[in-house]
Amino acid sequence: MSTTLERPALRTSRKVPPSKDSRTLLKSQIRTGWALLAPALLHSGIFIVIPVVAVLVLSLTNYSFGDTWAWVGFGNYADLFGDVDFLASLWHTVLYAIVVIPISMAISLAVALGLNQKIRGLSFFRTAFYIPTVTATVAVATIWLWIYNPGSGLANGFLSLFGFAPNRWLADPATALPSLMVVGIWQGLGTKVIIYLAALQGVSRDLLESSEIDGANRWQKFANVTWPAIGPVQFFVLITSIVGTFQVFDLVYVMTQGGPGSETRVLVMDIYQNAFQDLKLGYASAETVIMMIVIALFIGVGRLLQKADAND
Amino acid sequence: MTSATLPAIGSAKPSALRPGRILLYVVMTVGAILMITPFVWMLLTAFKSNLEIAKFGWLPSELRWRNFSEAMQTAPFLRYFRNSLFIAVGETAFTLVVCTMAGYALAKLPLRGAKSLLNYFIVLLLVPFQIILVPLFLIVKSIPLFGGNNILGQGGIGWLNSWWGLIIPLGAAPLFTFLARQFYVSLPDELAQAARVDGLGEFGIFLRIMTPLIKPALITIAVFQIEAAWNGFLWPLMITTSDSMRPLQLGLAIFSQNPAEIQWPYLMAGTALATLPMIVLFVFAQKRFVEGMANVGIKG
Numbered sequence: 001m002s003t004t005l006e007r008p009a010l011r012t013s014r015k016v017p018p019s020k021d022s023r024t025l026l027k028s029q030i031r032t033g034w035a036l037l038a039p040a041l042l043h044s045g046i047f048i049v050i051p052v053v054a055v056l057v058l059s060l061t062n063y064s065f066g067d068t069w070a071w072v073g074f075g076n077y078a079d080l081f082g083d084v085d086f087l088a089s090l091w092h093t094v095l096y097a098i099v100v101i102p103i104s105m106a107i108s109l110a111v112a113l114g115l116n117q118k119i120r121g122l123s124f125f126r127t128a129f130y131i132p133t134v135t136a137t138v139a140v141a142t143i144w145l146w147i148y149n150p151g152s153g154l155a156n157g158f159l160s161l162f163g164f165a166p167n168r169w170l171a172d173p174a175t176a177l178p179s180l181m182v183v184g185i186w187q188g189l190g191t192k193v194i195i196y197l198a199a200l201q202g203v204s205r206d207l208l209e210s211s212e213i214d215g216a217n218r219w220q221k222f223a224n225v226t227w228p229a230i231g232p233v234q235f236f237v238l239i240t241s242i243v244g245t246f247q248v249f250d251l252v253y254v255m256t257q258g259g260p261g262s263e264t265r266v267l268v269m270d271i272y273q274n275a276f277q278d279l280k281l282g283y284a285s286a287e288t289v290i291m292m293i294v295i296a297l298f299i300g301v302g303r304l305l306q307k308a309d310a311n312d
Numbered sequence: 313m314t315s316a317t318l319p320a321i322g323s324a325k326p327s328a329l330r331p332g333r334i335l336l337y338v339v340m341t342v343g344a345i346l347m348i349t350p351f352v353w354m355l356l357t358a359f360k361s362n363l364e365i366a367k368f369g370w371l372p373s374e375l376r377w378r379n380f381s382e383a384m385q386t387a388p389f390l391r392y393f394r395n396s397l398f399i400a401v402g403e404t405a406f407t408l409v410v411c412t413m414a415g416y417a418l419a420k421l422p423l424r425g426a427k428s429l430l431n432y433f434i435v436l437l438l439v440p441f442q443i444i445l446v447p448l449f450l451i452v453k454s455i456p457l458f459g460g461n462n463i464l465g466q467g468g469i470g471w472l473n474s475w476w477g478l479i480i481p482l483g484a485a486p487l488f489t490f491l492a493r494q495f496y497v498s499l500p501d502e503l504a505q506a507a508r509v510d511g512l513g514e515f516g517i518f519l520r521i522m523t524p525l526i527k528p529a530l531i532t533i534a535v536f537q538i539e540a541a542w543n544g545f546l547w548p549l550m551i552t553t554s555d556s557m558r559p560l561q562l563g564l565a566i567f568s569q570n571p572a573e574i575q576w577p578y579l580m581a582g583t584a585l586a587t588l589p590m591i592v593l594f595v596f597a598q599k600r601f602v603e604g605m606a607n608v609g610i611k612g
Contacts, residue, residue: 025508026422032514033421037429040414040489047481048436051444051451058447114340127595128344131351134594136543138561139587142568143354146576154353157368186347239438247442250545254565268442268546275446276550284446292443 058285065279076286086287088262089270090294096181096266097245097298104185105237108192113222115193116200126194133190141254144183145170148255170256173263180264183251188244192237199233200226228310235306242298246291267291351587358581365576376577380585383578388555389585392563399548399559400541402479407537408530410484415492416518420504430493436486441547449550452477477551478559482544488533495529496522528600535597542590560586 059076063069080086115125132140147154148169156166169179207225216224249268252258258265267287275284357365358379359372384390417423418430441448453470454461455477460468471477499522507521523530545561552558564586568579 029421029514030423032518033417033423036413036417036421036515036518037423039410040433040484040486041429043410043480043484044433044436044486046451047448048439048444048486051447052439054447054450055444111340111343114336114343117336119336119340123598125340125344127598128347130594130598131591132347134539134543134590135351135587136545136561136564136590138543138545138565139583140350142564142579142583143350145568146357146580147350147353149576152365152368154349154368160368186350189347243438243440247440249442250561250565253545254568257569268445271442271445272546272550275449281446281450288443288446295440 055285055288058282059289060286061282062280063282065281069282072282076283077290079283080286080290085262085265086270089265089267090290092177092263092265093246093248093267093291094294095177096184096248097242099178099181100184100188100245101238101241104188104192105234105241107185108189108237109196111189111193112196112200115197126197129193130190132187135187137187137250138254140183140187141251145255148179170264171260173260176256176260176263180248180251180255183255184245184248187251188241192241195233195237196230199230203229231306231310235302238302238306239299242295242302246295246298354580354584354587357576358584360577362575362577379577379581383581383585386575386578387563387567387582389560389563389582391555392558392560393585395557396542396559396561398475399478399544400538402475403483403541404534404537406479406483407485407488408533411488411492411533412523412526412530413518414489415494416496416522418489418493419496420499420501420518420522421514430490433486433489433493437490441482445546445550448481452481452551472551473553473557475557478548478557482541482547483537485537485540488537491533492526492529495526499525531597531600535593535600538593539590 060071060073061069062072062076111129115122119125150156150166150168150171153169155169159166167175170176203226207229208221211221211225247268248266249272252264252266252269256264258269268291271284271287271291274280274287356370356372359375359377360379361373361376364372414433418426418433423429453472454465455470456463456465458468458476459470459472459474461470462468471480503521503525504517507517512521542559543561544559545565548557548559548562549565552562564579564582567582568574
């Protein structure tokens, strides 16, 4: 992945013959290297690798903070598929991902294409699109909670301009999840716009010009030159979007707490409640494993789509 | 927000007045307005009285600056602020130290298996925090010899409810090790050679010669990490039980959880205060931040 970026190492012209000195130098370099690396290795081992392994192990137990626990095999998994709350959360999360990912990717690409037209005030536009991303999700959620306020919020105020009846937004089962999706899309644009913009600026000018000489119109230029050129970046944006949408939590926690009913309950919220309110850690771990599998499936489908696209 | 403009690149004839151009500006401006409106609305609400917000309207009748000071008193916002600041600074310092060290070793020192180590960090970079939520909590709870734990990590609460727990586990993300490494790799080896000839040790070369040269990377990492720490929510929610250590976002969320009693002007004033530092930081560090972000995307 990253290795292609390595610059060919610049060798010094002074060739030092391997001597005792250079051997001690090598030794001291290696010693320093491991010493410098040790904290990061230790940290990632304790706080990432062990937890990843532990979640797999825990998912096969009924551990719940107590002293006694037992292996339950795949019992947790079997139970999950009869758990209405879990199934609802899984469904909402998948739905959220399926709606939010393509829409936000399409809008971001369009915005990036617009910003790439040697537009004036680029840094103003860039800032405008990026601010929601640097703002804490809790703050974003709080603002939108007020926007969606049925009584005197901005959303209904806006609708009334066009003579529409006020909506109950987050309180209405039919509009609650879509309302959250809007915020998710809105907040996630910034990062994608900036990554796309950087990719677009890397598209070969020569290719674009020569296709222009060959008489390609704007759309043909986009489809035949730009689109293939930004393929790898598309894939990166896709993966990070998948991982990001499956993690949605803060937004839901602040705006709806999963309600009305369980209309906006999502996976991380269900995991959080099972683990830290009902203290069913084994059960919550099994849920996490299923989330990992679903994310992997999504990424797999994304890869297939990308391959199919590249082979066209 | 500045209205700094990009110097026009290359194009000879100014194409400002073509209809397509105008449409482009109109669409982009509408888009930008859609992005900013919620923040404007937040600020306007923050100045209103409780009476005014009973009905939809844009402008406040007067600028009630006292909303801000009153909001600070309804919840211990000042303490939340201090806590967030403490976490952000601590986590950033920790990340900078650990990740530059590891990044340098991966980039410049002749370690056997440096390539597989790099791949190890890249794989970890893909593990979302939510996946390891449950076991991470258990590990932090059983850190030996802290919070009343014995040497086996049992009997107490470990790093729960402590600054350690808030700062260390989520610091030093593999992403930043990777980022630092990408910057060190592009430095010429001659610099280190020359310093070696001058008798500087390996650690000295890392600290005094190479690291000062990757200031842009340090700024990128710092800004990323400050944003992440300042905006963190789920982890502090899980491991803190007392107000004394809770960060801003948590305070804000608690403040907004009681629909019947929410005082919107105060809540919006609090949100504005919580949001402002990060927006200011972003506007100032914009160029670096955007470059770093874009590089992560492309090089990832």
